[in-house]
Amino acid sequence: MTISSSSPNALVQLENQVDPDPKTAPRRRVKRKTWQTIIWFVALLTITAVVLYPLVWLFVSTFKPNSEFGQNQGLIPNSPTLDNYAKVMEGIAGVPMGQFFWNSFVLAALSVVGTVISSALAAYAFARLQFKGLGVLFAAMIGTLLLPFHVVIIPQYILFNNLGLVDTFVPLLLPKFLATEAFFVFLLVQFIRQMPRDMDEAAKIDGAGHFRVFWSIILPLIRPALITCAIFSFIWAWNDFLGPLLYLTSPENYPLPIALRLYNDQTSSSDYGATVTASFVALLPILLFFIVFQRFLVDGVATQGLKG
Amino acid sequence: MRKQRPELVSRPGQRQRARKETAAGYAFLIPWLLGFFGLTLVPMAYSLYLSFTSYNIFSPPKWIGLDNYVRLFTADPNFMQSAQITLIYVLVGTPITLLAALGVAILLNYRDKGAAFFRSAFYAPSLIGGSVSVAIVWRAMFNTDGPVDSGLNLFGIDLGGWIGQPGLILPMMILLSVWQFGATMVIFLAGLKQVPRELYEAAEMDGANAWRRFRAVTIPLLSPVIFFNLLLGLIGAFQVFASAYIISNGTGGPAGMTNFITVYLYKTGFADGRMGYAAAIAWVLLVVVAIIAFILFRTQKSWVHYSGDNR
Numbered sequence: 001m002t003i004s005s006s007s008p009n010a011l012v013q014l015e016n017q018v019d020p021d022p023k024t025a026p027r028r029r030v031k032r033k034t035w036q037t038i039i040w041f042v043a044l045l046t047i048t049a050v051v052l053y054p055l056v057w058l059f060v061s062t063f064k065p066n067s068e069f070g071q072n073q074g075l076i077p078n079s080p081t082l083d084n085y086a087k088v089m090e091g092i093a094g095v096p097m098g099q100f101f102w103n104s105f106v107l108a109a110l111s112v113v114g115t116v117i118s119s120a121l122a123a124y125a126f127a128r129l130q131f132k133g134l135g136v137l138f139a140a141m142i143g144t145l146l147l148p149f150h151v152v153i154i155p156q157y158i159l160f161n162n163l164g165l166v167d168t169f170v171p172l173l174l175p176k177f178l179a180t181e182a183f184f185v186f187l188l189v190q191f192i193r194q195m196p197r198d199m200d201e202a203a204k205i206d207g208a209g210h211f212r213v214f215w216s217i218i219l220p221l222i223r224p225a226l227i228t229c230a231i232f233s234f235i236w237a238w239n240d241f242l243g244p245l246l247y248l249t250s251p252e253n254y255p256l257p258i259a260l261r262l263y264n265d266q267t268s269s270s271d272y273g274a275t276v277t278a279s280f281v282a283l284l285p286i287l288l289f290f291i292v293f294q295r296f297l298v299d300g301v302a303t304q305g306l307k308g
Numbered sequence: 309m310r311k312q313r314p315e316l317v318s319r320p321g322q323r324q325r326a327r328k329e330t331a332a333g334y335a336f337l338i339p340w341l342l343g344f345f346g347l348t349l350v351p352m353a354y355s356l357y358l359s360f361t362s363y364n365i366f367s368p369p370k371w372i373g374l375d376n377y378v379r380l381f382t383a384d385p386n387f388m389q390s391a392q393i394t395l396i397y398v399l400v401g402t403p404i405t406l407l408a409a410l411g412v413a414i415l416l417n418y419r420d421k422g423a424a425f426f427r428s429a430f431y432a433p434s435l436i437g438g439s440v441s442v443a444i445v446w447r448a449m450f451n452t453d454g455p456v457d458s459g460l461n462l463f464g465i466d467l468g469g470w471i472g473q474p475g476l477i478l479p480m481m482i483l484l485s486v487w488q489f490g491a492t493m494v495i496f497l498a499g500l501k502q503v504p505r506e507l508y509e510a511a512e513m514d515g516a517n518a519w520r521r522f523r524a525v526t527i528p529l530l531s532p533v534i535f536f537n538l539l540l541g542l543i544g545a546f547q548v549f550a551s552a553y554i555i556s557n558g559t560g561g562p563a564g565m566t567n568f569i570t571v572y573l574y575k576t577g578f579a580d581g582r583m584g585y586a587a588a589i590a591w592v593l594l595v596v597v598a599i600i601a602f603i604l605f606r607t608q609k610s611w612v613h614y615s616g617d618n619r
Contacts, residue, residue: 040418044426047412051430051487057455058445071453122340130326131333141340144348146539148547148597150573151590154358154583155351158365178343185340210332239439241550242570246578257440257550264444264554276448279441286436294428297435301491302498 055287062277069272084277092262093251097281104238104255104282107172111237112230114176115184119229120222122179123188124214128200145182157246171247172240176233184229190303191225192218228300231293235286256282358587365583376588387589389564390572393478397568398545401485406537409489413496414526427497430490437488443554447471450480471555474563481566484551492537499533500526531612539604543597549574569593 056075063080091097125131126138160171179185199221200213208216219226241257248254251262260282263275290297334341359376361369380387412430416423436442450456452469460467470476503526511521527534549570552560560567560575567575569589577586 037419040415041422043415044422048426048429051433051490054442054445054449054487055432057449058441061448069448118339118343121336121338125333125336125340129329129333129336131330134333137337137341137344140344144344146543146597146601147348148543148590148593150547150570151355151594152348152351154577154587154590155354156347157578158354158583159351161365175343175347177339178347179340180343180347210329210336214336235435239436239550241438241440241553242574245553245574260440260444261554264440264447264557272448275444279444283436283439283441286439287432290428290432290435294431298427298431298494301431301494 058276058280058283062273062280064273064276066271066273069276084273085281087271087274088277088281092259092278095251095254095259097259097278099252100254100256100259103253104257107169107240107244107255108234108237110169110173111176112234114173115179115181115233116226116230118177118179119181119184119188120219120226121214122185123192124210124218126185127189127192128197128213128218129210141182141185144180145186153242153246160247166247167249167253168247169253172237172243176237181233181236184233187229187300187303188222188225191222195221224296225300225303227293228296231289231296232300235289238286355587355590358584359591360588361584362582363584363587364581366581369584372584376585377592379585380588380592386564386567387572390560390567390569391592393565393567394546394569396478397481397485397548398542401482402538402541402545404482405486405489405492405541406534408486409492409537410496410530410534412489413493413500414522416493416497417500427494431494432490434488434491437484438548438550440550440554442484443551446480446484446551447555472562474565477555477562477565481548481552481555485545485548492541495533495537496530499530503529528613532614535604535608535612539601542600542604546570546593546597 060075060077061069062084063082064077065079065081065083068078089097091099122141126134126141156171157166160166165171175181195218200217203213203217238255239257240255244255244258245261248258251259254262260275260278263271263278358369360371360373362372362375363369416426433442448454450470452472454469457467457469467473467476470480507525507529508521511525516524547570548568552566552568552571553574556562556566556571558575558579560571570593573586573589573593576582576589
């Protein structure tokens with residue numbers, strides 16, 4: 001990135017104009033613009049440094065031996081080591097780290113499948129079909145967008161407890177297959193509404209049924225929004241803490257956030273290295289996801305907000 | 309809702325077509341309907357019922373009328389403190405987050421080159437801010453002898469770690485929420501991009517300075533986005549849980565200063581097994597959120613401007 005990449009062009013443009021005093025006026029303006037750009041850049045770099053510092057600190061701290069915590073608060077470890085990683089890979093409470101990872105992965109991957117399928121079906125109905133009760137049901141869906149989830153956790157827990165499903169993944173996954181996260185339904189509704197109706201009307205005239213229109217026309221059209229939903233549901237499921245905290249009781253079923261709690265509890269100050277390293281390892285897939293898919297994430301949020 | 313097109317109304321078979329469309333609509337909605345009724349509406353009704361009972365999961369619920377609610381507001385200092393710190397967290401944290409998001413969005417909107425990089429960098433914390441990993445990092449960073457503490461020591465400020473101190477833990481939690489300004493910022497930025505340049509140029513021609521242009525052009529045109537961000541920000545802030553739970557090791561401490569409503573609800577219902585009482589807490593939360601949403605929607609006429617819409 002070059003700081004003043006736009007100014008040479010501006011200079012040429014300005015000098016091509018017929019100016020009564022070609023020497024001073026345009027140059028001063030260009031200079032001012034360059035300065036503004038530099039200040040702009042420095043301000044944003046400063047904010048970047050502050051915002052990203054915790055993450056950088058987390059990363060470099062994984063290389064610090066335990067003895068350095070509490071003494072060396074600088075970014076660079078005095079005697080870097082990979083011990084923390086070795087310790088974390090062994091796992092905790094008799095469960096290897098790989099198991100926690102696998103649990104998190106299964107939960108997140110199935111959440112994606114459930115969320116995308118159920119939300120897309122609901123969104124198609126809300127956005128494209130005319131039927132009795134549409135208005136009321138759509139309002140109800142928007143209502144759940146604002147509903148604090150905590151109002152239903154106690155009855156849901158009692159329900160799954162009575163069904164003998166506590167300490168299985170079912171209570172965590174079933175809601176995903178039933179489109180309970182209104183955010184995704186809403187996002188897809190907004191997206192489908194933007195799509196021109198010509199193609200599905202043409203298909204209908206050719207005799208295609210609603211499922212055909214949904215499957216062959218709408219789904220391919222809304223692929224970017226589906227990808228956004230998939231990424232968000234993956235990340236949210238990966239980060240989810242309250243759900244697994246409620247429903248999972250045996251350590252071999254724990255996903256990473258709950259496993260991290262074990263580190264945090266057992267080692268209030270003695271094994272900082274392992275705690276911090278486990279936190280970083282748990283965050284790694286999300287950070288990679290973010291780096292690869294950030295365009296979808298950022299655009300998804302932007303569209304969702306604007307049409308609200 | 310969309311009106312039927314006139315040429316379709318008169319066509320024969322229209323009613324049959326409408327019936328078919330209704331059947332298709334409900335067929336597509338089956339998963340959502342099951343989730344809405346089975347996992348949201350019926351549980352809501354049941355939790356409302358439970359909130360009037362004493363219930364511990366092992367013996368059947370016992371109807372006690374308004375006792376839970378009366379106790380919450382008259383005889384439960386823990387709840388009063390919990391409500392108080394939650395309100396402070398929401399009412400201080402949300403406006404600061406919004407201001408930070410708007411400020412940075414305006415800064416980013418100044419220039420396109422390089423802005424995409426910053427936009428992404430600032431957005432990252434929003435994705436992970438509620439995760440256990442970040443709570444653990446925050447705990448380590450603000451602990452006694454942590455980086456923040458030692459950093460402040462360099463300036464001769466000795467606060468002695470924020471984690472153990474009742475007066476500092478709430479500001480720290482607010483900082484954690486402000487740190488996640490990125491998602492809000494992205495929405496603001498998208499809104500700013502829609503403001504027509506001509507309006508600024510016209511205002512400049514009329515001699516409006518930068519502040520005036522901000523007040524008279526940016527704010528009104530951005531007001532729907534501000535409304536949206538404010539609504540979602542407030543509601544989201546009420547529901548903070550994982551970070552508070554992890555930072556306090558599940559205790560809500562020190563001195564109950566991280567005992568947010570959701571933490572108190574979890575402890576009451578699932579650690580102490582007082583499900584009826586916890587249900588009452590959940591309903592108080594729901595009512596407060598509903599009141600805030602209602603107030604926002606009622607007042608939006610006076611300050612939210614929807615362009616091209618003369619309702």
